[in-house]
Amino acid sequence: MTVRFAAHKHEQLAPGMVIGLYGGSFDPPHDGHRHVALTARKRLGLDAVWWLVAPHNPLKSDAPERLPARVAAVRALIPEPGHVISSIEDRLGTRYTIDIIRHLTMRHPQVQFVWIMGADSLGGFHRWGHWREIARRVPICVIARGGSPLKWRLGKAARQLAHARIPAGHARALAKHGAPGWTYITAPLHAEASSNLRRGR
Template sequence: MKKKVKIGILGGSFDPAHKGHLAISKEAKRRFDLEKIIWAITKKNPFKDESKTNLSKRIKDCKKIIRLNPFIKVKFYEDIIKSNKTIDLINYLKKNDGIEIYFLMGADNLINFHKWHKSKSILQNCNIIVFDRHGYKKNSLKSKTFKSLNKDSLTFVEFKKVNISSSQLRKI
């Protein structure tokens, strides 16, 4: 049997992209032996206000940040899959039987993960890698999702955190 290609997906509005996104991408590649990581950029995060920065500028900024890391690709799938839902992206990517998907997220996202569209299906269809974020560990480990899931499908990664967030950067 042919070994599956491991790919990481980091989804978000990347408003703006920053060195924290890059740090978790590099860490995920190293720790989980991922062949490539896709930054799946969304026009609008369903849990956030409309982005102030237009999509093409955010894509350009992402490409600038990743330029020295050819294993990271920036992709916009919403026009292809006609959705901004994570499960629809995973189902689209899983059509390629030769890949194994690792979905990367910050600990802050795990807290409300149970509110995501078809969150249980996301957990069943890929590996979830949660990266600790400053000030979120305790609440994410107490979250409804973390308590209810099969720990085989989720890995909580503690690493030298980059204390930065897109929302902090937007305030500057």
């Protein structure tokens, strides 16, 4: 069955656009999330980053903060242009990342999508539903803060996708490279953001 929905005005897409998809429960959103999104947009030359605020995280057992509150918190965290805060997963009723990726890539075949994740997510990527299909459908950009554990770069998914990795210096070509393809970018937080993160802000 095809799920249809009315796209919000800020979610309009045009052929040729390059869009980063940054998904998560963002419970709560913090400076680390902001750093990942800003770095990915700059290094990949993205037209926009879509923050896909999920109703829940299938890998977490704790009940998250209510979705409207988390959407509002993300908007407050990243007011800059070029960042779209979306609850599209809730409107579509999707449960897993692969569901929204299938929907967007089939609905917008002339838009180039890149999945964005932090290095911690790469470490557990092999536990995501249909993770291999995700890697086949969209290129992936991994953003690591300085000091990220080596084990995240050497996890099961990273090893199995090693053949498709492109150097961080070529990250701007990732979208055109297509899937499977991924890059690992190390970009330390600035001092203030790092301090806020350690304080739990």
